[in-house]
Amino acid sequence: MTSLKNCPAPAKLNLFLHVNGRRADGYHLLQTVFQLLDHGDTLDFTLRDDAQIRRVSDIAGVPEEQDLIVRAARLLQAEVLRRSGALPRGVDIAIQKILPMGGGLGGGSSDAATTLMALNKLWNAGLTRQQLMDLGLPLGADIPFFIFGQNAFAEGVGEALRPVRTPTCWYVVIEPGVAVPTAAIFSSGLLTRDTPPIIITDFSSHLENQTDLKGYGKNDLQHVATSLFPPVAEAIEWLSAYGDARMTGSGACVFCAVANEVDADAVLSKMPNKWSSWKAKALMQHPLTAML
């Protein structure tokens, strides 16, 4: 095999996100439920005759050398050399990017996770899922989740993951048109860091008892992002007419659950055209798993 084409890098939502504390190194202790969506970027990997890792598509605002895709591929290439003594062939990586940056959808992390999983296969590197998760974590807090490959209850800085059942619904997502820098939200004086820890069964029993699609918990980063970025507040206010609208990750995107595609289309048909918006089905598994 010398290429892998049309590899999906799905978006995630944080169905809730609680900030429970802060570590000595400044990173925050979180509890969150990650939900995979059938909407995301697509990557193609083609082996080269030399050892170079090249991104062959432009991503506005992200130089090739800083791209998480390129950095993830180089990290794995060096790890394979360290383990086997042989340098894997280089690779050309093309990306069709549709996920907004600074959107809270985990786009950069998902691209990097797809890169690690696809190259592990193309290079016959044989790393386990856990080894790939450990390799990816220093590049981005959400990378281990995407490699985990199932909806998850996450703790720690997002790396302690357990599978969790989530609703089989659809989501309407609004991109409010601003990029929210994650570090600025976490370092804000407005952020509260003392939400009491929950146990995973609190979330599961909420799902079993619910009669509507009202979500569990809250997003502690939301009031910080809405204070600093008014378009996020405006999108939440508009979408709240159709359900329990909230922000994903550190923003900027906002979402609400709807029962099915028809209901999603009904909300989208009323959407003000100043916003990009879309619908997505809740996935139960990472779509790349079935391809590898």
Ligand SMILES: C[C@](O)(CO)[C@H](O)COP(=O)(O)OP(=O)(O)OC[C@H]1O[C@@H](n2ccc(N)nc2=O)[C@H](O)[C@@H]1O
């Ligand atoms: C908030 C989430 O979107 C939840 O899914 C992610 O944890 C953020 O993941 P990300 O965008 O990949 O963020 P990273 O690149 O890992 O971190 C960006 C910055 O956010 C802050 N940060 C991030 C994660 C975390 N648990 N605590 C933090 O304080 C740190 O200042 C860090 O330098």
Ligand SMILES: Nc1ncnc2c1ncn2[C@@H]1O[C@H](COP(=O)(O)OP(=O)(O)OP(=O)(O)O)[C@@H](O)[C@H]1O
């Ligand atoms: N392949 C990539 N795609 C997107 N962003 C990248 C990529 N490589 C590096 N970056 C950098 O990472 C930053 C965060 O992008 P990303 O799309 O992961 O944000 P996000 O959706 O807010 O993520 P999160 O939900 O993890 O907070 C971008 O502003 C960009 O500078």
